[in-house]
Amino acid sequence: MNREQLIKDNFSFLFEEKLLDELSQIGNIKKVNQGDFLMDIGQEMTFMPLLISGAIKVFRTDDDGDEYILYFIEGGDTCAMTLNCCIRGAKSEIKAVAEVDTTLLLVPISKMEDWLHYKTWRSFVFGSYNNRMKEMLEAIDSLAFMNMNERVLKYLKDKVIANKNETLNITHYIISDELNTSRVVVSRILKKLEKDGELKLLRNQIKILKL
Amino acid sequence: MNREQLIKDNFSFLFEEKLLDELSQIGNIKKVNQGDFLMDIGQEMTFMPLLISGAIKVFRTDDDGDEYILYFIEGGDTCAMTLNCCIRGAKSEIKAVAEVDTTLLLVPISKMEDWLHYKTWRSFVFGSYNNRMKEMLEAIDSLAFMNMNERVLKYLKDKVIANKNETLNITHYIISDELNTSRVVVSRILKKLEKDGELKLLRNQIKILKL
DNA sequence: AAAAGAATGTAACATTTGTTACATAGTGAG
DNA sequence: CTCACTATGTAACAAATGTTACATTCTTTT
Numbered sequence: 366m367n368r369e370q371l372i373k374d375n376f377s378f379l380f381e382e383k384l385l386d387e388l389s390q391i392g393n394i395k396k397v398n399q400g401d402f403l404m405d406i407g408q409e410m411t412f413m414p415l416l417i418s419g420a421i422k423v424f425r426t427d428d429d430g431d432e433y434i435l436y437f438i439e440g441g442d443t444c445a446m447t448l449n450c451c452i453r454g455a456k457s458e459i460k461a462v463a464e465v466d467t468t469l470l471l472v473p474i475s476k477m478e479d480w481l482h483y484k485t486w487r488s489f490v491f492g493s494y495n496n497r498m499k500e501m502l503e504a505i506d507s508l509a510f511m512n513m514n515e516r517v518l519k520y521l522k523d524k525v526i527a528n529k530n531e532t533l534n535i536t537h538y539i540i541s542d543e544l545n546t547s548r549v550v551v552s553r554i555l556k557k558l559e560k561d562g563e564l565k566l567l568r569n570q571i572k573i574l575k576l
Numbered sequence: 577m578n579r580e581q582l583i584k585d586n587f588s589f590l591f592e593e594k595l596l597d598e599l600s601q602i603g604n605i606k607k608v609n610q611g612d613f614l615m616d617i618g619q620e621m622t623f624m625p626l627l628i629s630g631a632i633k634v635f636r637t638d639d640d641g642d643e644y645i646l647y648f649i650e651g652g653d654t655c656a657m658t659l660n661c662c663i664r665g666a667k668s669e670i671k672a673v674a675e676v677d678t679t680l681l682l683v684p685i686s687k688m689e690d691w692l693h694y695k696t697w698r699s700f701v702f703g704s705y706n707n708r709m710k711e712m713l714e715a716i717d718s719l720a721f722m723n724m725n726e727r728v729l730k731y732l733k734d735k736v737i738a739n740k741n742e743t744l745n746i747t748h749y750i751i752s753d754e755l756n757t758s759r760v761v762v763s764r765i766l767k768k769l770e771k772d773g774e775l776k777l778l779r780n781q782i783k784i785l786k787l
Numbered sequence: 788a789a790a791a792g793a794a795t796g797t798a799a800c801a802t803t804t805g806t807t808a809c810a811t812a813g814t815g816a817g
Numbered sequence: 818c819t820c821a822c823t824a825t826g827t828a829a830c831a832a833a834t835g836t837t838a839c840a841t842t843c844t845t846t847t
Contacts (some may be wrong), residue, residue: 425716433720459713481692494705501712502670505636508719509644509756513834536794545720547835552795568794568843724804747824758805763825779813779824 368394372470375417380485387480393471403461403469412471416440419467420527424460424543434520434543436500437464437527464527513546517554518563520544525573533571579605583681586628591696598691604682614672614680623682627651630678631738635671635754645731645754647711648675648738675738724757728765729774731755736784744782 369389376385394417397403403414403421414421420439426432480486507516520540525531541551555571558564565572580600588596605628608614614625614632625632631650637643691697718727731751736742752762766782769775776783 425713425720427717427721429721431721433716435716478698481698487689487692498709498712501709501716502636505644505646505712505715505719506638508716509636510638510640510642538794548795549797549836550834553797553834556796566795749824759825760806760827761804764804764827767826777825 368392371417371468375470376415379489381483384480384483384486387476388470388472391472391476395469395471397463397467397469399463399465399467401463403463412473413477415470415472417468417470419469420464421467422462422464422527422543424462426458426460431545432460432543433504433545435459435504436497437523439464439527440529464524513544513550514554514557516544517551518558521564521571521573522576525576531573531576533573534569535571536569579603582628582679586681587626590700592694595691595694595697598687599681599683602683602687606680606682608674608678608680610674610676610678612674614674623684624688626681626683628679628681630680631675632678633673633675633738633754635673637669637671642756643671643754644715644756646670646715647708648734650675650738651740675735724755724761725765725768727755728762729769732775732782732784733787736787742784742787744784745780746782747780 371394372389372392373385376388380388392415393412395414397419416438418440420437422437423435424432425435477490481490507519511519517540520543521533524533524535537551537555538548540555541548544551555564555566559566563573563575565574582605583600583603584596587599591599603626604623606625608630627649629651631648633648634646635643636646688701692701718730722730728751731754732744735744735746748762748766749759751766752759755762766775766777770777774784774786776785
């Protein structure tokens with residue numbers, strides 16, 4: 366599919382005609398594979414990515430190499446808001462990784478401001494900020510109000526949505542890493558969830574039974 | 577002091593002349609006392625508050641009545657970004673309370689978009705969003721990477737900054753509430769911090785010794 | 788097939804955080 | 818001053834989470 370058509374198909378429900386034209390001229394299509402880094406630690410953002418297909422996961426990392434998953438950005442969501450706000454920070458940073466094979470539309474950072482005279486762009490930009498904020502608040506809810514058991518289950522269910530697949534190819538170790546806990550704790554909790562009929566455990570794989 | 581002068585004095589370093597005029601015409605000065613609610617749970621925001629003096633604390637609350645402090649908005653910070661993004665949410669909500677006696681400039685929500693043609697307004701709005709996000713990330717850092725000991729100390733130090741006063745008038749119970757833990761836990765930690773020479777405990781009062 | 792490596796299961800124990808219970812001390816109302 | 822109330826101190830215990838250690842099973846390499 367040619368890129369102009371791709372942009373039309375994915376963004377015509379969001380943006381007005383003239384803005385779509387500009388996007389076609391200026392935007393760059395980029396495909397990334399599962400596991401690819403979108404933003405390395407400490408790197409400055411020079412483009413803003415709009416999600417065309419796939420899913421991204423976003424982490425907070427601290428200087429000891431610990432990480433904690435903040436949220437998934439998936440299909441209907443459409444926009445990976447630039448988080449350049451926080452790249453400068455001293456201690457902790459943001460990390461973004463492709464959760465599955467993903468297609469992005471890259472737009473130079475400067476366009477974000479230039480296009481604010483488009484009403485549809487304004488809605489999009491503010492809507493995206495608000496979505497990011499909502500997701501960060503959800504991450505805070507998990508940490509402040511939920512126990513490990515609930516957090517693991519929420520993580521898995523979010524992952525099912527991001528992957529559009531109830532069978533997750535993942536190890537206990539990875540889960541423990543992304544939730545900043547230990548593998549043994551995760552295995553223990555998963556075993557309990559399996560006994561409760563929430564999921565089924567296999568090697569390198571977890572099937573979520575209840576959504 | 578008349579309001580026009582107040583607006584000039586506080587925002588002339590931020591906004592261009594014409595925008596200051598608009599602010600003077602449209603903005604409303606509001607004074608709130610320590611402890612007043614700026615935003616009740618579930619309430620829709622119809623104005624955006626710009627901080628003139630004082631400090632605001634912002635909480636996340638869940639449906640069990642538990643709360644967790646997200647951040648303080650203080651002096652130099654200047655803007656309490658409207659968090660209307662999340663007011664709709666089902667389970668959890670945002671709560672904002674005056675940490676000290678505070679003066680605000682209230683601007684109708686609609687102006688946020690109307691004024692985007694002012695370059696200084698654009699910088700302000702995006703800068704504010706980014707600051708809010710940075711602070712939410714700090715809250716996540718505390719929860720994900722720090723133990724109770726460190727979190728209590730960070731809370732107290734943030735509070736010193738918001739109050740511009742190293743002597744805090746506060747009870748252990750309030751701290752435990754705002755950090756979503758229990759009073760006994762807080763008393764235990766404070767006692768240890770006192771032994772370590774970090775602070776001095778008095779009735780209804782804590783003096784922070786090291787910053 | 789044997790060996791090495793990765794993923795998982797699980798017990799035993801340590802640490803952190805939360806809970807219950809009660810004592811003591813300061814404060815304000817009457 | 819006495820009484821009730823609030824704030825704080827602290828012990829003892831409970832629950833949640835983290836750590837260490839090792840066994841078992843599956844997969845890949847040789």
